[in-house]
Amino acid sequence: MNRVTRYISRQIALSLLAVTIGLAALIWLTQSLRFIELVLDRGLPFSVFLELTGLLLPSFFAVILPITTFVVTLFTYVRLSSDRELVVMRAAGLSDWQLARPALLVATLSTVIGLFLQLWLVPVSHAAFRAWQFEIRNQMAAILLQEGVFSSVSNDLTVYARLREPDGTLRGILIHDQREPGAPVTILAERGVIQSGPNGPRVTLLNGQRQQVERSVPPNSPPGTPPVPRLTVLAFGENSVNLAQGGRTEDARNRDSRERFVGELLNPDPAEGLPERDIRKFRAEGHSRLASPFTALSFALVGLAAALGSGFRRHGGGITTMVAVGAVVTLLAIGLAVGNLAARDNFFIPLIWVHALGPAVAAAWVLSGAPGWPRRVPPVPKPGSKPGQAQGAVLTQRVAAG
Numbered sequence: 001m002n003r004v005t006r007y008i009s010r011q012i013a014l015s016l017l018a019v020t021i022g023l024a025a026l027i028w029l030t031q032s033l034r035f036i037e038l039v040l041d042r043g044l045p046f047s048v049f050l051e052l053t054g055l056l057l058p059s060f061f062a063v064i065l066p067i068t069t070f071v072v073t074l075f076t077y078v079r080l081s082s083d084r085e086l087v088v089m090r091a092a093g094l095s096d097w098q099l100a101r102p103a104l105l106v107a108t109l110s111t112v113i114g115l116f117l118q119l120w121l122v123p124v125s126h127a128a129f130r131a132w133q134f135e136i137r138n139q140m141a142a143i144l145l146q147e148g149v150f151s152s153v154s155n156d157l158t159v160y161a162r163l164r165e166p167d168g169t170l171r172g173i174l175i176h177d178q179r180e181p182g183a184p185v186t187i188l189a190e191r192g193v194i195q196s197g198p199n200g201p202r203v204t205l206l207n208g209q210r211q212q213v214e215r216s217v218p219p220n221s222p223p224g225t226p227p228v229p230r231l232t233v234l235a236f237g238e239n240s241v242n243l244a245q246g247g248r249t250e251d252a253r254n255r256d257s258r259e260r261f262v263g264e265l266l267n268p269d270p271a272e273g274l275p276e277r278d279i280r281k282f283r284a285e286g287h288s289r290l291a292s293p294f295t296a297l298s299f300a301l302v303g304l305a306a307a308l309g310s311g312f313r314r315h316g317g318g319i320t321t322m323v324a325v326g327a328v329v330t331l332l333a334i335g336l337a338v339g340n341l342a343a344r345d346n347f348f349i350p351l352i353w354v355h356a357l358g359p360a361v362a363a364a365w366v367l368s369g370a371p372g373w374p375r376r377v378p379p380v381p382k383p384g385s386k387p388g389q390a391q392g393a394v395l396t397q398r399v400a401a402g
Contacts, residue, residue, distance in 0.1 A: 012072055027060050059258070066293075074321065148162065157179060159243070170203075204240050309367055
């Protein structure tokens with residue numbers, strides 16, 4: 001590796017590291033706000049919040065790494081051009097491919113990191129995140145009920161306790177249970193104790209009432225009579241309610257696509273009995289996982305084609321930069337559309353690879369001088385004409401025509 005390659009590679013690598021970490025931290029901050037209630041309302045320790053939200057970082061890095069690779073590559077070479085450094089390097093005999101070598105090395109490293117993230121770290125971290133989330137919803141959230149607060153264990157289960165004694169006994173309990181559609185239940189009890197079990201926490205209630213609203217047709221009613229609500233009240237000395245069922249217990253059984261490795265996505269286990277729609281979605285997701293890291297190399301080549309293929313401009317390359325940014329934004333939008341299309345019909349899965357590798361081929365063609373593209377042939381001076389006479393004649397014709 002020569003000195004020029006080391007010089008440019010160091011600038012791109014340091015900029016890529018700073019921009020990627022900064023952007024990932026910004027996204028992490030915005031996404032973690034929805035989990036801050038676990039600390040403020042549930043009383044969970046701040047370390048749990050950090051561990052839970054930290055498990056989201058690998059997926060953030062996997063998404064933004066191709067974008068930051070393009071941004072850093074483009075603006076590094078634009079700055080080198082505006083500082084006339086590229087002019088000096090070209091005057092020293094370096095071709096566009098030799099100048100592009102540092103960016104290609106960094107982009108290849110980004111591609112390798114992206115493959116590592118998509119193939120292993122993202123599914124592992126997301127599975128751990130879902131496990132934490134399930135445990136909080138079904139175990140810790142119920143155990144850490146606060147006194148004097150209506151705590152929503154889930155969307156369909158609310159628990160209130162007037163007082164919580166030091167030994168964990170709850171006084172003045174109210175439970176509103178809507179897990180059974182069309183038959184909400186309200187339970188009032190003098191006291192109760194929450195106990196952890198293999199299927200989640202259960203609360204044992206003592207000396208209370210169970211009130212349930214049911215809709216039924218009154219007896220001896222004429223045909224066609226609509227059902228009317230009826231309140232049923234049952235007094236009990238002891239009753240037990242499973243609080244874990246208020247959470248999404250299906251999360252423990254069914255794993256979404258981000259929790260699965262690529263092999264599981266491309267070849268789902270028939271024993272799971274997945275519907276055909278989910279199988280199509282999983283296969284499209286598997287190909288997207290394999291293809292998306294290569295967009296880092298493609299986007300870097302797009303930036304190189306814009307910065308090096310446009311030539312030197314005295315007043316900068318603002319228009320070229322805008323065109324390159326617009327092209328990448330368009331590619332990102334096309335990538336989302338292609339992913340959704342392939343998830344509906346696996347016949348369009350090859351478009352995922354065309355989207356990932358096609359821009360790299362087009363940008364490499366531009367960097368190679370666009371062979372085969374028609375070019376304007378400079379005028380050939382007539383025999384016996386003086387040097388510069390042909391150029392002067394062409395200039396006179398342009399002025400006359402203008």
